[in-house]
Amino acid sequence: MATDRSELAEYEYRKIRAQILAASDIxxxxxxxGSDAADHVIPVKRGGARKDPGxxxxxxxxxxxxxxxxxxxxxxxDKLLSEVKHLVTSVDWYAGP
Ligand SMILES: [Zn+2]
Ligand SMILES: [Zn+2]
Incomplete structure (x- = not known):
């Protein structure tokens, strides 16, 4: 989690998050x-758009x-979904190392 976001960016993010969650909470x-957050599909660090609802x-x-x-x-x-999705689909419960 970045802590250097400006309050404005935080406000804009909350607006977009509300939009995303109104469309779907899967x-x-x-x-x-029951999702309560929105995450970047392509992480911003990897070149994904920070405020693009898509x-x-x-x-x-x-x-x-x-x-x-x-x-x-x-x-x-900050990983791509394709890099972490297998963690969810192949391991029923991952309790740690
Ligand atoms: Zn679940
Ligand atoms: Zn989940």
Missing amino acids: CIMCGHP NLAPIHGVEGCPTCGRKCNNDKG
């Missing part, structure tokens, strides 16, 4: 409903998923 990581998708945030308990946004981090 998490891109685990596929369960690059944002619903994901479970700090509260985690109420269905499977995963912290999906934590699991994804």
Whole structure:
């Protein structure tokens, strides 16, 4: 999580997040409903658009998923979905190393 975002950027992000979650709350990581955050499909660090709704998708945030308990946004981090999706689909519950 970046801590250097300006308040304006934070406000704009919240507006876009509300838009994304109004359209769908199905998490891109685990596929369960109840997402409370939006995450960049292509991370900004990898060249993804920061404020393009087309690059944002619903994901479970700090509260985690109420269905499977995963912290999906934590699991994804700054990786591409294709790099982390297998963690979710191949391992039922990843408890750590
Ligand atoms: Zn999830
Ligand atoms: Zn889930």
